[in-house]
Amino acid sequence: MDLVVIVSVIISVCAASTPLLLAATGELVVERSGVLNLGVEGMMIIGAVTGFAMAQVTGNPYLGALAAIAAGAFFSLLFAFLTLSLATNQVATGLALTILGLGLSGMIGEGFVGQPGIKMEAVNIPFLTDIPVVGKLLFGQDVIFYSSLILVAAVSWFLFRTRAGLMLRSVGDNPQSAHALGIPVIRTRYLAVLFGGACSGLAGAHLSLVYVPQWVEGMTAGRGWIALALVVFASWRPARVLVGAYLFGAVTIAQFHAQALGIPIPAQFLTSLPYLATIFVLVLIARNRRMTLINTPASLSQPFVPDR
Amino acid sequence: MKKKTAMALAAAITMAFTAQVSTASAAKKTKACFVYIGPVGDFGWTYQHDQGRQAVEKAFGDEVETAYLESVPESSEAQRPIEGLARSGCNIIFTTSFNYMDPTNKAAKKFPDVKFEHATGFKREYPNVSNYSSKFYQGRYVQGQIAAKMSKTGVAGYIASFPIPEVVRGINSFILGAQSVNPDFKLKVVWVSTWFDPPKEADAAKALIDQGVDIVTQHTDSTAAMQVAAERGVLAFGQASDMIKFGPKTQLTAIIDDWAPYYISRVKAVMDGTWKQVNVWEGMAEGNVVMAPFTNMPDDVAKMATETVAKITSGELEPFTGPVMKQDGTVWLKAGERADIGTMLGMNFYVKGVDDKLPQ
Numbered sequence: 001m002d003l004v005v006i007v008s009v010i011i012s013v014c015a016a017s018t019p020l021l022l023a024a025t026g027e028l029v030v031e032r033s034g035v036l037n038l039g040v041e042g043m044m045i046i047g048a049v050t051g052f053a054m055a056q057v058t059g060n061p062y063l064g065a066l067a068a069i070a071a072g073a074f075f076s077l078l079f080a081f082l083t084l085s086l087a088t089n090q091v092a093t094g095l096a097l098t099i100l101g102l103g104l105s106g107m108i109g110e111g112f113v114g115q116p117g118i119k120m121e122a123v124n125i126p127f128l129t130d131i132p133v134v135g136k137l138l139f140g141q142d143v144i145f146y147s148s149l150i151l152v153a154a155v156s157w158f159l160f161r162t163r164a165g166l167m168l169r170s171v172g173d174n175p176q177s178a179h180a181l182g183i184p185v186i187r188t189r190y191l192a193v194l195f196g197g198a199c200s201g202l203a204g205a206h207l208s209l210v211y212v213p214q215w216v217e218g219m220t221a222g223r224g225w226i227a228l229a230l231v232v233f234a235s236w237r238p239a240r241v242l243v244g245a246y247l248f249g250a251v252t253i254a255q256f257h258a259q260a261l262g263i264p265i266p267a268q269f270l271t272s273l274p275y276l277a278t279i280f281v282l283v284l285i286a287r288n289r290r291m292t293l294i295n296t297p298a299s300l301s302q303p304f305v306p307d308r
Numbered sequence: 309m310k311k312k313t314a315m316a317l318a319a320a321i322t323m324a325f326t327a328q329v330s331t332a333s334a335a336k337k338t339k340a341c342f343v344y345i346g347p348v349g350d351f352g353w354t355y356q357h358d359q360g361r362q363a364v365e366k367a368f369g370d371e372v373e374t375a376y377l378e379s380v381p382e383s384s385e386a387q388r389p390i391e392g393l394a395r396s397g398c399n400i401i402f403t404t405s406f407n408y409m410d411p412t413n414k415a416a417k418k419f420p421d422v423k424f425e426h427a428t429g430f431k432r433e434y435p436n437v438s439n440y441s442s443k444f445y446q447g448r449y450v451q452g453q454i455a456a457k458m459s460k461t462g463v464a465g466y467i468a469s470f471p472i473p474e475v476v477r478g479i480n481s482f483i484l485g486a487q488s489v490n491p492d493f494k495l496k497v498v499w500v501s502t503w504f505d506p507p508k509e510a511d512a513a514k515a516l517i518d519q520g521v522d523i524v525t526q527h528t529d530s531t532a533a534m535q536v537a538a539e540r541g542v543l544a545f546g547q548a549s550d551m552i553k554f555g556p557k558t559q560l561t562a563i564i565d566d567w568a569p570y571y572i573s574r575v576k577a578v579m580d581g582t583w584k585q586v587n588v589w590e591g592m593a594e595g596n597v598v599m600a601p602f603t604n605m606p607d608d609v610a611k612m613a614t615e616t617v618a619k620i621t622s623g624e625l626e627p628f629t630g631p632v633m634k635q636d637g638t639v640w641l642k643a644g645e646r647a648d649i650g651t652m653l654g655m656n657f658y659v660k661g662v663d664d665k666l667p668q
Contacts, residue, residue, distance in 0.1 A: 005518050012514045016507070106347065113349030116535070116554050212506045212532040214554070217347035218379060221505040252508075256515030259498045259664070260465070267471075267499035267667040 007137050009253060014137075014145055015211055017249030019044070019203040021148045023227035024234070024241045025155055026199025031231055032159060033192035034172035036301035038094025039079050041224025042101020043197050047072040047204025049105040052215040053112055061120035065144065065205045072201020073194045075101065080193040084186050087303040098224065106217045117213030120144065144206045149242075151199070156238035168192060172297035175304040185304050200224065229278050235285055236295045244281070248274050340364055340575045341398035342376040343390055345405035345529075346504040352529035352548040353503070353565070354378065357404045357427075360567030367572045371579065382407030387414060394419040400578045402571065403427065405503070406472050413437055423583050425574060428474050430653050435585050440570055441474070443591030445481035446620045447563035447599055448525075449627035450613050451545050452485025454560050454602070455523045456493045457609045458543055463494040465516030467526040467533055469503050471667045473655040475527050480659045481627045482525065485616075487661055496521055497664035506532035517542055523560075534558060543604060550600040561613065562600035569595060589649070592621040628652060633660040 023040050030037050050071035055064030079097045082088045120142050123129070128139040159165040168188055170178045175185045207223070208215055226248065234240035255270035285292060342361050346354040361374050375398065380389050386408050393401050394415055400423040403412045409429035416424045416434040428441045455464045466482065468475050479497060486493040496519060498512045509528050513536035516524060524537045524544040531554040537544035538555040546552065546562025570588065577583040590596045599617055602610040619625035630641030635658035641647060658666050 008518050009515075012511065012518070016511055106349075110349070113347075114351045114355075114553070119539070207507060212510045212530075212535055214506065214531060214535065216351070216504075216506055216530055217349055218504075219506050221502075221507065223507070253511055253515060256498050256500075256512045257519065260496045260516055260519040260521075262496075262663055262665070264665055268501060271499065271501040 003133050007133055009257065010137055011141065013246065013249045013253045014141060015249075016252050017245045018145050018148045019206045019211070019223055020227050020230060020248060021152065021242060021245035022144075022203035022206065023200045023224060024230040024245055025148070025152050025238060026196035026203075027227055027231050028234070028236060028238060028241055029155060029159070029168070029199075030192050030196035031300055032172045032236060032297050033168050033189045034175060034297050034299040034302065034304070035083065035189050035193055036090045036094065037076065037079055037083075037097070037193060037196055038091060038228065039076070039097025039101065039224075040196075040200050040227050041220055041222065042098035043072045043075050043200035044101075044204040044207075044224045044227075045105040045218070045220045046075045046101045047201030048208040048219060049109040049112070049204075049215055050201070051205030052117055052208040052213075053108065055118045055120075055209055056112060056115060059118065061118050061209045062143070064118075064209055065120070065202060068201040068205035068209075069198045070201070072204065073198040076193050076197025076200070079197075080190050083303065084189050084193070087305050090301045090303065102218060109215045109217065112215045113217075115214070117208065117215065119213040120209045142206075142210045144202060144210055147202070152238050152242050159238065169297070172299060175299055175302075179304075179306055185306065189304070200227075203227070226274075226278070229282070233278055233281050233285070235292055236297065247277065251277050336371075337373045338368075338371060338400070338575060338579050339373045339375065339398045340571070340578075341374065341393045341396075341401045343380050343386065343393065343401065343403045343405075343408060344376060344378040345380065345382065345408075347378050348376070350504055350529045351531050351551070354404070354529065356548050356565040357402070357567055360571040363568035364571050364575050368575065368579070372575060380408075384411065386411040390415045391418065394422045398422060400425065400575060400583070402574075406470075406474060423574075423578055428472075430473075430587075432585060432587065438574075438586045438588070440574075440586070440588040442565060442567075442596040443589060444474075444563055444565070444597055445477045445627060446591045447597050448478045448481040449485035449620070450599060450616050451525060451561065451563070452482040452487075452493075453489050453616055454605065454609060454613050455482070455525070455545075456486040456489035457612065458560065458605055459493070459523050461520050461522045462490065462492065463496060463519075463521050464523040464525060465513070465519070465521035466495055466497045467509060467512045467516070467524070467528055468497055468499050469528050470501065471499070471656075473653060476658070476666065477652060477655045478527055479662060480655065483659060483661045484627055484632065493661065494663050495661065497662060499667060500528060502528065504529045506530040509533050510536045513537060514540070546600060552600065552603065557604060559600070560604055561602050564598040564600055566596055566598050589653075592617060593623065634658070635660055635662060635666075 047068035051064040051068030054067035055061045082093045083090045122140050125139045129135050167183050171185050171188045179185050230244045233244045251274045344354040348358040377389050402425045404427045406428045409431050412426045413433045416437045424437045483495050500512050509532040513533040517540045522542045526533045526547050531551050534544050534551045534555040538558040544558050546559050550562050552559045602613050628647035630645040631643045632641040634640045
């Protein structure tokens with residue numbers, strides 16, 4: 001393989017990793033605030049269908065992406081209201097959100113099936129994009145890809161370097177104490193859930209506007225669940241989410257190359273590799289109990305009702 | 309997967325209720341039901357079956373009622389949705405994916421008065437089960453010839469779903485077609501272990517193109533590979549429906565599955581009370597396998613393809629005619645010998661020239 005091919009492969013890996021990275025980063029913030037939202041898949045697909053629909057109607061994929069962010073956030077509001085204001089069970093509500101999202105997206109998207117979509121074109125910066133070999137890799141990808149990297153860095157900085165981030169983490173670790181200190185627990189959690197929804201929405205838009213510019217029912221095909229696994233995989237650290245998402249993306253792409261090269265490993269095994277890798281890392285993490293405990297939000301998935 | 313089952317179940321239950329109401333009011337209506345592997349909007353395999361369902365509605369108007377379940381998982385998970393349909397008053401049920409084979413036969417045992425039609429399989433354990441399929445491999449042969457003419461690298465890529473006879477047959481037919489033009493033609497096969505996952509199909513297409521393939525063909529159900537091929541500037545074949553919209557400068561042709569004639573004739577048979585168990589395997593001659601217009605190729609290639617289609621339609625040409633060697637170099641078909649139908653339906657080996665090891 002020459003360099004051009006290698007770069008092309010790396011770009012494929014970036015594309016495969018970006019939606020996972022976005023959704024997982026959003027979910028990480030949600031979980032750090034002590035809320036477990038299993039509705040990632042549902043929010044993602046709502047983002048995918050809204051983004052696609054908006055892009056088709058307006059002819060502008062960027063408006064599509066913005067609409068997807070708004071739709072994801074709006075959809076997560078439903079979850080936030082049920083689990084935070086009404087203190088319903090987070091696991092059940094999250095699952096319901098996923099099922100609702102899959103069904104609702106099919107209904108919204110019915111008129112858009114079978115239409116070739118508008119692809120969000122890769123950016124093209126004069127001179128920089130034209131640099132041989134690395135130009136296209138560093139300066140010639142789509143805007144959502146760059147956003148995802150900025151987002152991880154921003155979330156990492158926010159959670160561990162700002163006062164607001166500390167407050168969010170305290171809400172996730174011990175909402176009672178945070179409440180006693182005057183931190184608005186419910187409001188913080190609302191904002192976190194909305195942020196998670198927005199990120200999932202954007203992840204969905206990446207699928208329907210960049211990855212495969214089309215709308216088909218169920219096109220997220222379980223990526224929301226992988227994003228959820230990645231958060232645990234990363235033991236709630238943004239930098240590790242980045243590593244995890246790219247590891248997963250790389251294995252996903254590598255298995256096809258291994259097959260095309262005729263490497264004599266059963267195809268079924270290669271296809272399951274990304275999932276096996278996830279399980280393997282989860283086992284490794286679970287072995288180091290202290291590290292896990294330090295990072296796990298202590299009140300994860302427990303409803304908080306003030307004054308009870 | 310679990311969610312989909314839940315949805316399918318919920319749908320089956322709701323349908324059971326509504327169906328009882330409607331059969332009570334209009335007892336004479338014949339009810340034809342369909343079980344789909346993907347969403348009706350996949351614009352591929354399931355889409356074409358649903359076109360067939362709509363053709364049935366159109367043909368019989370008020371005399372018929374149809375229902376369908378989409379995105380029903382394969383294997384044992386399909387049992388309950390299929391039985392739910394049978395219970396809801398369907399007179400004839402079409403199950404449209406290979407691994408609905410055992411659930412369909414089990415349901416047939418429980419509901420002897422309901423007619424079952426299983427697509428692409430080979431088990432008929434009860435008299436109320438029929439099998440039907442189309443000779444898509446005929447179209448693959450034509451595609452192989454076109455690929456060999458159009459490819460500059462001499463290598464085509466094949467995105468495959470599961471190693472079942474239907475898929476293996478397509479791969480073999482494609483390479484035989486290609487070799488009839490260029491004996492050294494190579495085929496790279498990538499298995500994605502899914503019928504429908506657009507991003508994954510796109511990944512597979514990208515990987516194949518990065519490995520030097522300049523013709524992409526697929527045996528999966530979405531249009532993703534076509535879009536990737538269009539983006540990368542290589543050529544591709546559409547699958548199951550005409551995908552020209554997704555690659556106006558990319559699609560060479562597509563195999564179009566036309567199920568409408570079969571579905572109409574079978575529903576008619578139920579209405580007339582003449583339904584009998586059959587094992588139908590039809591192709592170009594009967595109009596079940598149709599090629600989309602030959603586009604994005606020079607006239608002489610299109611002419612060759614048209615001639616091949618004519619020869620297959622007339623029966624003059626059969627893709628699986630010797631001499632054909634298996635992948636390991638042993639002789640499968642002697643010169644002039646045609647493959648028997650049993651071997652074709654259960655095909656589980658590659659012919660020579662496929663650059664892949666068949667997953668077992």
